[in-house]
Amino acid sequence: MQTRARDLGVVIGTLPTGELNAITDVPGVSVGQTTIADGDLQTGVTAIVPTGVTSGLPAAVAVGNGYGKLVGSTQVDELGRLETPILLTGTLSVFRAADALLTYLLDRDPRATSLNPVVGETNDGYLSDIRRRPITEQHVLDALTSASTDRPEEGCVGAGTGTCALGFKAGIGTASRRVLLGEDPSAAAGELADGQPAGTIGVLVQSNFSGTLQVLGTQIPAPQRIEPDGNSCMIVLATDLPLDARQLGRIARRAIFALGRIGSDYAPGSGDYAIAFATAYRPPMPDQDLRPVFQATLEAVEEALLNSLTAARTTTGFQGRTQYAVPHELITAARDRARQPSKPTA
Known part of the structure; x- marks a missing residue:
């Protein structure tokens, strides 16, 4: 059983989660993963597959630091449109x-002559022999065809099999928040009195960045300070809220901000990207109603990042290198410290 932040009593923020506390709480979003965990090879593929994506969905990309390879990002930004599933993998396997x-897409549309595949990466070369570029067409097809609306596995799976973050083993993480428009953000989920429906922000991350882990305001320095190549993060956000591409860009930028809440140092060699998409084209909500959406984004990204660490396990990979998982007792100690009442200042 994978351990999530909430299993350790760590609750991020005040907004309610979706039923699964995962990106798949957003209706119409599925996730599939293929994992390669075999000695020198610790890598894989994670596929985020929205229903109806081949007809186009509103979308945007935000770049915190552009030291990375995000295939298809410029067209998404230019048109405000996502037209393929999103894949995550290791750096040299992107292509x-x-x-x-x-x-996969051409087989499903014999008339297509132009497609914009979206594929992101982080560098898993510390634990995996990245130069072998082990990802094959079959690995990708298996991830796509196995996509489901179940809660995705977290930690050392898919594109997170060989990744590390904040001095610990990391991987894939996911979380969600319910957004309650026009109401107190801490209110119960459901239909609002004025008829405005609640919506969901769902997040999936591939964690592979440097810094010092911070949980509920308490730093947890890693005892083994190894900074693998890469130091990046991919963040995918999905929502069923009525948002257009411009507003999704604002959401994606907040996702990058959330990296700082868990201790990222935004290193110069880091490729920090966020891709945000909505599951349908609808008239957008007013900008003045975005405050709870921003809050939901920050909370969900922070929790997804923490889940990517708590669910990971110590891994030995390429050339016998080992990256240790964060000890859960350090997480619970940070939780207990956060619960202590603050002392009044003189």
Whole structure:
């Protein structure tokens, strides 16, 4: 059983989660993963598959630091449109994954002559022999065809099999928040009195960045300070809220801000990206109603990042290198410290 932050008594923020506390709480969003965990190879593929994406969905990309490879990002920004599933993998496998995604899409649309595959990455070369570029077309197809609306596995799976963050083993993490428009953000989820429906922000992350872990305001320095190559993070946000591409860009930028809440140092060699999409084109909500959406984004991203660490396990990979998982007792100690009443100042 994978351990999540809430299993350790760590609750981020005040907004309610979705039923699964995962990106798949957003209706129409599925996730599939293929994992390669075999000695020198610790890598994989994570696929985020929205229903109806091939017809186009409103979307935006935000770049915190552009030291990375995010295939298809410029067209998403130019048109405000996502037209393929989103794949995550290891750095040098991005291009093979993009080609495999094209095969998958062309097989389903014999008339297509132009497609914009979206594939992101982080560098898992500390624990995996990245130069072997082990991702094949079959790995990608397996991730896509296995996508489901169940809660995705977290930690050392899929594109997170070989990733590390904040001095510890990390991986894939997910979380969600319910957004209650026009109401107190801490109110119960459901239909609002004025008829405005509640919506969901769902997040999935691939954690692989440097800094010092921070849980509820308490720093947890890693005893083994190894900074692997890469130091990046991919953040995917999905929502069923009525948002247009411009507003989704604002949401994506807040997702990058959330990295700082858990201790990212935003290193110069880091590729920090957020992709946000809505599950349908609808007239957008007023900008003045975005405050709870921003809050939901920050909370969900922070919790997804923490889940990517608590669910990970100590891993030995390429050339016998080992990256240790964060000891859960350090997380609970930080939780207990956060619960202590603050002492009054003189």
